[in-house]
Amino acid sequence: MTALQYDPLQIEARWQQLWARERTWEVTNAHDAGGRSSNAYVLEMLPYPSGEPHIGHLKCYALGDAIAHFNRRLGRRVLHPMGYDAFGLPAENHAIKTGVHPRVSTAESIAEFQRQFRSWGVSIDWSRELATSEPSYYRWTQWIFLELFRSGLAYRKDAAVKWCPFDQTVLANEQVDADGRCERCGNLVEVRQLEQWFLRITDYAERLLNDLDAIDWPANVKTMQRNWIGRSEGAEVVFRCDELAIDYPVFTTRPDTLFGATFFVMAPEHPDVMRLVQGTEHEHEVHEYVNVALNETNEERGNADKPKTGVPLGRTVTNPVNGEQIPMYVADYVLMEYGTGAIMAVPAHDERDYAFARAFDLPIRRVIDPAGGSDAADDQPLPYTGDGVLVNCSVEFDGLPNREALGEIVRWLDHEGKGHASVNYKLRDWLVSRQRYWGAPIPILHCDECGLVPVPDDQLPVELPDIDDYTPKGRSPLAAAEDWVNTTCPQCDGPARRETDTMDTFVDSSWYFLRYCDPHNELAAWDPEALREWMPVDQYIGGVEHAILHLMYARFFCKALADLGHLDFEEPFQALFTQGMVTKDGAKMSKSRGNVVSPASIVERVGADAARCYILFVGPPDQDADWSDAGVEGVHRFLSRLWRLAAETAERCGPPSGAPEADTGARGDDLVLLRKAHWATDKVSGDLRRFAFNTAIAAVMELLNDCSRLRDTVDPQMLRFALATAASLLFPFAPHVCADIYERLAGERVWEAPWPNADEELLERDVYELVCQVNGKLRDRVEAASDASEDELKQLCLAAPNVQAHVDGKQIVKEVVVPGKLVNVVVR
């Protein structure tokens, strides 16, 4: 008899062909089929097609596929689509280097992604596949942009923007890292004044913050979003420059310290700085300082440990609470992008203001006393940022606890017209224009007569023209396509020029999950009925690197589109799961390190099932995992053993006549194996619900170990049942081999079989091993009946030989009985 040999490549090819031929994973928008509650939308973040998929993709889609399969087996109709975030800089940079059109290189990459995703056996509804670079998709990206434009949520503004000198493009704040470097190329970013397109996400700051409470996302992602939104409560207080009759509002979270404000500082970027010193003796010095400050990198400027620098403006403003004239300075520790770009400085109660005051020998006045207004106030160290009682303010406020005074002072300011309570956010409006070629053109025309004119909807898409030269020149490469740029204004029929900037690719990916619901609609971005069937996404899966940008933008889009009447929900992703990174030898995989593990080579060697199982078995999926070739081999051995024993058992049992059923009268080893199968069913079901895929796979391993151990002593039909159960439970992780095994053992398609149910009665045993402790230490184990009384358990424990040895000669103080678990005898 020839030994049966597990051949993953042959098995996987066979099932993949069947699933492709029968379009097994496609779902329709059948509005009648049980409604939204019996549907599930499982979505992994769409890949950026560059080169070929890496191990991180394998982990993401293995994870999502397990969830998709589990939901299907629970009887839900599952939408599980795939697409490509196909616009973007890497393809364009590649084009600059090689001259290959981004459309061509992107298409090649997409083809490779498709090929590999299919070779992994991921259960995707390929009929809904899309790429954001297709005109049939970006036509609707442009339509959304115009909807935002028409409602005032997209606008053009001259702004100090982050500019990457290498990529020759403007960047969003979010695309500049903490060191002031371009997220993509790592070069230091500069600041330039340019007219750009923005989306008014700041209008949604409060809702983006509050609605986090209602969604099932990881705590750290919510925290990151909250930090990024950066809400602070305080007051806006007006400081007036009487000489020039200009009011300068500032934002402060500490209006209670207003009496301690002894100077006033503006950001170097503040538009009034030069105006304030024009024609004065300070003009030259200020000019020099501002120049230096603006040329500093964010890295240098953002360092909190840096000594404070600045120069006086030679002007004063009036402190509204006490009428004092306080001097104005310009200093780079004040940021233009936060608050109003100017601050009141309270050196006694703010670290930074204190450092500045010491450096410039400015007065420091304590207005809060931690000791409660005692004579010892002056002995307390400064700066003091905690709470206390107001001192040195005015008869009206002195002696009040500062938190109380805060409200009083704001009320007073409001009454006097010198300020009001205010909320400030760190979140900035989203800069979406890019001076690059490979993106969706912004569908706006510039007409000398009519100004900014939206391209009429019936003329969408504004197609990206072919060009020969992608080299960035500080303006969009599209500007060179004269025939394309010059057009006619639809309003006045006069000459008009097309907007030559393209959109940030984050715009493309902010709504793709909507398009999957209705991907072929040529009349609209989507049919609201289709969205009602699937949205919001039940389970979204992706890397934590998108915790802020993509997830915030997508949430913003849904809220804005809901306000415009296009959606009837506001949060796109009901639940989010963030997967951990896959490392090699503890380090991030990268070409420069030379430690990249290619999924294709693994699949070729041990098959997709082993690769997928391993990546989920290695540890909890939300944590980082280190790739180990030996570990993959171990999982491959497990699948081999499973398949071989199943194939042998199938031969022994003859042709299957349907799913095996357990013999309810099983005894001895048959009962042991039957119980193990039900235990595994229970364990895997629970583990799948809590994303504990590693322990779920371990449970199936245990089941197989018992099958192997008992293979010659149990009834072959029981073995058949246990192995079919193992295949059924493992199917979400290793679909091909499990489909193969299930067919051999049950003659049925495992994905059409309902998820198995664990029999409660078989999970309980009539006897169990009672743990016997003395003073909390394990001393013996004895067999106990499940229905034994507490007294009986106590007697059993005391009768255990090794318990007696430890109790002998001592006084029993008490006995703790935990039925089903243990007895603890406390002795003295």
Add this chain to the structure above:
RNA sequence: GCGGCGGUGGCGGAAUGGUAGACGCGAGGCCCUCAAAAGGCCUUGUCCGCAAGGGCGUGUGGGUUCGACUCCCACCCGCCGCACCA
């Protein structure tokens, strides 16, 4: 500095306050074989002991409890996010 997460064998990792180390990797021994590969069986936290058994053991120090990897307090270390945000 602030916020979040984590620290368990040689390694990845298991453990609703109740047998610490499931499952896997690695290692050692054995079987099969002319031999190897593949496969199978056994051992594997650590120390003492021939064994039975016992001591120790989840970053450190305290605490709560009959009982703590798990809960509380303080600290050390590591990772991630934010950071001159007024």
